Amino acid sequence: MTGKNYEAWDVKESDYPADGPMEERLKFLLRYAILAPSGPNTQPWKFAIHDSGISVFADINRALPFVDPSNRTLFMSVGCAIANLAVAAKHFGFAPSISYFPDGQESDLVASVQLSPGQKPMDGQDDLFPQIQRRHTTKDRYENATIANHLLKEMERNINLPGLYLTYLADEDAKNRMADLVSRAHQIQLAKKEFRQNLGEWLRSNWTAEPDGMPLYTFGVPDVISLGFPAAFKEFDLSRPVIYRDSGLIHDCSTLAVITSDQDDKQTWTMCGFVLENLLLRATSYDIRASFFSQPIGVSLLREELKKQVNRGHPQLIFSLGMAKPMRPSPRRPIEDVIVRH
Numbered sequence: 001m002t003g004k005n006y007e008a009w010d011v012k013e014s015d016y017p018a019d020g021p022m023e024e025r026l027k028f029l030l031r032y033a034i035l036a037p038s039g040p041n042t043q044p045w046k047f048a049i050h051d052s053g054i055s056v057f058a059d060i061n062r063a064l065p066f067v068d069p070s071n072r073t074l075f076m077s078v079g080c081a082i083a084n085l086a087v088a089a090k091h092f093g094f095a096p097s098i099s100y101f102p103d104g105q106e107s108d109l110v111a112s113v114q115l116s117p118g119q120k121p122m123d124g125q126d127d128l129f130p131q132i133q134r135r136h137t138t139k140d141r142y143e144n145a146t147i148a149n150h151l152l153k154e155m156e157r158n159i160n161l162p163g164l165y166l167t168y169l170a171d172e173d174a175k176n177r178m179a180d181l182v183s184r185a186h187q188i189q190l191a192k193k194e195f196r197q198n199l200g201e202w203l204r205s206n207w208t209a210e211p212d213g214m215p216l217y218t219f220g221v222p223d224v225i226s227l228g229f230p231a232a233f234k235e236f237d238l239s240r241p242v243i244y245r246d247s248g249l250i251h252d253c254s255t256l257a258v259i260t261s262d263q264d265d266k267q268t269w270t271m272c273g274f275v276l277e278n279l280l281l282r283a284t285s286y287d288i289r290a291s292f293f294s295q296p297i298g299v300s301l302l303r304e305e306l307k308k309q310v311n312r313g314h315p316q317l318i319f320s321l322g323m324a325k326p327m328r329p330s331p332r333r334p335i336e337d338v339i340v341r342h
């Protein structure tokens with residue numbers, strides 16, 4: 001890996017300052033929190049370190065008003081970072097206790113994570129820590145292999161917060177219906193210039209030196225084409241190639257999955273992100289990767305259709321699971337940029 005914008009991935013467990021001050025130890029845990037996935041790699045989180053824990057904030061300056069107007073994806077992404085923080089904390093012998101929106105859902109304080117030290121460090125099969133640096137999103141293609149049922153069940157166990165559900169959709173009919181929903185969502189959204197401009201701001205060439213956004217190699221776009229692609233995406237409706245790519249990720253995956261919920265608010269979205277990242281880390285331990293399809297959730301008409309199809313509450317996220325080769329990671333912001341004084 002080269003470039004400063006990839007240095008976050010080089011964090012080494014052996015550098016943990018076990019005998020250092022609490023602040024240094026908690027800061028080290030955050031180096032794992034920031035490796036979490038986020039929709040379109042905006043990394044919309046901020047952290048404040050206290051004597052006994054970490055406050056996690058949403059960074060609303062990183063919102064995408066035309067792509068994610070309710071900030072659903074933004075809060076899910078913050079939930080993913082909280083999950084990584086909790087996994088790293090347990091690995092290094094802390095007992096994390098998370099309280100979501102302690103000041104109410106209008107506050108940008110998403111969670112207060114109390115971290116009591118001196119616990120037995122977690123290791124072995126239940127420890128998802130080694131997967132944090134191995135996880136990445138697959139956006140190119142799957143290897144067209146089937147995931148065994150017992151592994152799917154194992155992953156489902158991570159959706160373990162009340163009011164959240166996981167539904168697998170593996171048969172051809174369901175895949176066709178989902179491919180159709182995703183395709184219609186792309187057609188509706190990519191026809192709008194402000195949507196293209198908003199999302200296009202987060203597309204990056206394959207040589208990007210930016211600390212955020214989505215490098216086009218993750219989508220399998222060749223180097224030379226990646227240079228002009230972000231500008232072209234903003235200007236023209238490229239829904240056809242986008243639909244073609246997503247259709248491959250839907251038809252060649254082992255199964256699709258939908259997270260749904262009883263409630264539909266910021267706290268629910270954050271908790272969805274939390275369980276999602278735990279599921280993704282578990283999946284990574286079996287070399288199973290995921291690809292996301294946020295589009296139909298963002299178009300209210302299509303979301304209603306999906307709601308009827310799944311029939312288990314409010315749809316929050318569609319993703320596919322399959323076997324895929326490891327791929328070069330995406331950039332991350334330096335830890336100093338996301339720590340605030342409070």
Ligand SMILES: Cc1cc2nc3c(=O)[nH]c(=O)nc-3n(C[C@H](O)[C@H](O)[C@H](O)COP(=O)(O)O)c2cc1C
Pocket residue numbers: 035036037038039040041073076077080135136137138139213214273292293294295317329330
């Ligand atoms: C809640 C959420 C929604 C996402 N939605 C999409 C999506 O609709 N399409 C897509 O290509 N990637 C989606 N992603 C994946 C991000 O683009 C990816 O996590 C980010 O670029 C960082 O890359 P990494 O996951 O490989 O570290 C989503 C990620 C999250 C956490």
